[in-house]
Amino acid sequence: MRAYRIESFGAVEGIERREVPLPEPGPTGLLVRMRAASLNRRDVMILQGRYPLKAPAGVVPLSDGAGEVVALGSAVTRFAVGDRVCGSYFPNWRDGRITPALADQPGATLDGMLAEYVVLDEQGTVAVPAALDWAEAAALPCAGLTAWHALTGGEALRPGQTVLTLGTGSVALFAVQFAKLAGCRVISTTSSAAKADRLGALGADAVVDYRRHPEWSVQVRELTGGLGADLVVETGGPQTVEQSVRAAALYGQVALLTTGxxxxxxxxxxxEAYASSLATLRRVFVGSRAQFEAMNAAVAAHGMRPVIDRTFGFDEVHEAYRYFESGAAFGKVVVRIG
Known part of the structure; x- marks a missing residue:
């Protein structure tokens, strides 16, 4: 079978396609014929050697993918041949709090999804919502679950509350969609008029141009009658966290995704910003299998569909990486596999 491996780090040319043996599932393993995989910011960071978990040379890249179960280990009980599945970002984190012992990740410390066939353990695997196509399913494990955890992992949101999202990365777009499912008002930021229109079509109730308004927290407070946002999905890190805290309500939450x-x-x-607020900064890092399953139930119940920007063929992996790195995408960048 064909699989991509990161043979050298630093540039996309270091990702090379190889012919490798078909993997065999162990007793609790699933052999999955991959249909699609999607890119995330962490995949570029891994390639550049900037990710906290160091990937070994030769690792199969990408954490996110979806496919069809074609063979089972002898002890498998959770799935059957023909099931449509995704692997978890943290395959060993089933529920509760994460610990360092659960932190292995596909595409980093474990082989990832950019191969024609992969083996997943049944305990780190979830069923795909039936209405989603392969590209949409492949969008869920990292960006989708991170947004879901940001909205549901802290103090419960109530209908009518305000959620602030930053930019048009995939996590932010998922957060807009999930916030609307929760009955919340959404304010988003962008610097692009075209993307502002697309955010509005996705569900954002108001959009603030952060280049026109560098201190965009002022606009957020004006749009909320001076109260601020009840939840900020903070995807920008050092460049935006000051404004996020200033934009948060007195007892608001700031779901912090990026720390550097x-x-x-x-x-x-x-x-000055933090002393004027009782807002809580809450660190979020993707989520557990139980959270993944809860998110998929919500996606299925509401008919929500992830935003896909562009798909590439299996022979166009370098082009997919370059396009993702350009920052032009509005939605997920996906590689079709089979």
Whole structure:
């Protein structure tokens, strides 16, 4: 079978296609014929050697993928041949709190999804919502679950509350969709008029141009009658966290996804901003299998469909990476596999 491996780090040319033996599932393993895989920011960071978990040379990249079960280990009880499945971002994290012992990730410390066939353990695997196509299903494990955890992992949101999302990355787009499912008002930021229109079509009730308004927290407070956002899905890290705290309601939540940037800067909030608020900063890092299953139930119940920007063929992996790195996408970038 064909699989891609990161043979050298630093540039997309280091990702090379190889002919490798078909893997065999162990007693609790599923042999999955992969149909699609999607890219996330962490995949670029891994390739560039900037991700906290160091990937070994030769690892199969990408954490996110979906496919069809074609063979089972002798002890499998949760799935059957023909089931449509996704692997979990943290395949060993079933529920509860994560610990360092559960932190292995496909595409980093474990082989990932950019192969014609992969083996997944049944305990780290979830069923795909029936209405989704392969590209949409492949969008869920990282960006979708991160957004779901950001909205549901802290104090419960109530209909009518305000959620603030930053930019048009995949996590932010999922957060817009999930917030609307929860009956919330959504304010989003972007610097693009065209993307502002697309955010509105996706469900955002108001959009703030952060280039026109560098201190965009002022606009967020104006749009909320001075109260601020009940939840900020903070995807920007060092460049945006100050404004996010200033935009948060008195007892708001800031779901913090990114703590550093490519220049090595960490997050910092001024005393003036934090002293004026009782907002909670809550670190979020994807989620457990139980959260993944809860998210998929909501996706299925509401008929929600992930936003797909562009798909590439299995022979176009380098092009897919380059397009993703350009920042032009509005939605997920997907590689079709089979």
């Amino acid at each position: 940037d490519a220049q090595g800067r960490g997050i910092a909030v001024s005393n």
